Amino acid sequence: MNNLKLIIKREFIARVRNRTFVVMTFLSPLIFVGMISLITWLATLNNDEIREIGFFDETGSFIADFKSSDQINYINYSDLTLNGAKDSVVLKKLYGLLYIPKKQSNAELARSIQFYAEEAPNISILNDIEKVIAGKLTNQNFEEKGLDLDVIENSKAKVNIQIENFSGEKTSKMSNYVKMIFGGAAGYFLMMFIIIYGNMVMRSVIEEKANRIIEIIISSVKPLQLMMGKILGTSFAGILQFVIWMLLGAVLLTVATSIFGVEAQPVGMDASLAMQESNQEEIQLVLQDILKLPLATLVLSFLIYFIGGYFLYSSIYAAIGAAVDSETDSQQFMLPVILPLMLGIYVGFFSVIENPHGTVSTVFSMIPLTSPIVMLMRIPFGVNWWEVLISIILLIGSIIFITWLAGRIYRVGILMYGKKPTYKELFKWLKY
Known part of the structure; x- marks a missing residue:
């Protein structure tokens, strides 16, 4: 256990003190907000033409x-x-x-x-x-x-359908879009985190393997402890970076909005009152829809699937890093890793939005490789607690199984040099 703590601390400090990590931690929100501001400004110019x-x-x-x-x-x-x-x-x-x-x-x-x-x-x-x-x-x-x-003109009828559930609560027409935005953002951020920090774990293993440092480390630490230490250390560094991004992003977006935001155009009193009368109720309903979202469940589920999805894929990334000698050699193994993530995003945006409780959406929210993304997109639409529980249990079971498999590949591949492994050889390593 002491060795595991040392490895976690070492990986965390190594990531946090890395110049690239520090620069990108503070530069990425600036780039992100700058791009949003630039796009908004260009759109304004385009509209003014x-x-x-x-x-x-x-x-x-x-x-x-x-x-x-x-x-x-x-x-x-x-x-x-x-x-x-x-x-x-x-x-x-x-x-x-x-x-x-x-x-x-x-x-x-x-x-x-x-x-x-x-x-x-x-x-x-x-x-x-x-x-x-x-x-x-x-x-x-x-x-x-x-x-x-x-x-004919006076005979034209304007229809405005009011949406209301059987309990008498009114709902906005934008309700599904609100749910889609919250669920889609959660699923997309999770996918990006897994790809970015999973690659960090893989690169860390490849670098130590290429420099032959791993031979010294492995003499005093068990391979599984080393792999878990790298995953946990990198995850803590990633969470720190993610929190800093959120805080800086919120501040910068507020500043950018006040500087580059479009000011409200003065309108006549009659037009203003008419606009308020036509939009006020819809805006109130949208706000009510946001407040009615299972926000606590969404936040808790995001943390669970965030940790679970990261552990699941980071174990695979660590095994790939141990099996190859360079990042170039790792590309042959990337498709099976990226494909489930992309599939989860596509299922989320094309199936969950259309029918969140359909067969396709339900099945993919249970499959561990896609459930962290698809289930997060389903939760804003309302999901039975037992479905979420089954999905989490399957995810935890898969993490244990995948970590075990990755550990067996890791302990053999970490000392293999000079030969590009194939899927057949990886399967043999599982039997050693």
């Missing part, structure tokens, strides 16, 4: 319908010829030219409209243009059939 679009309307019916906005400025070239309009658009380097030909029927006109541009136009811009034209043609069709447009 005004696109100038020319239009050539042979029918003369749509001239008053294309009104300029904050993002699009329409220019009428209908008094020119089509070729003259094209030349003017190219010469002035406008975004594009909309051509509305004169046809005998609206049905034929709807199929004949063209948009000329050097590059493919933004899909949202095309959708806005199509909406304007479709609305105009629809009204014309109604008028041709003798229908009163005011009566």
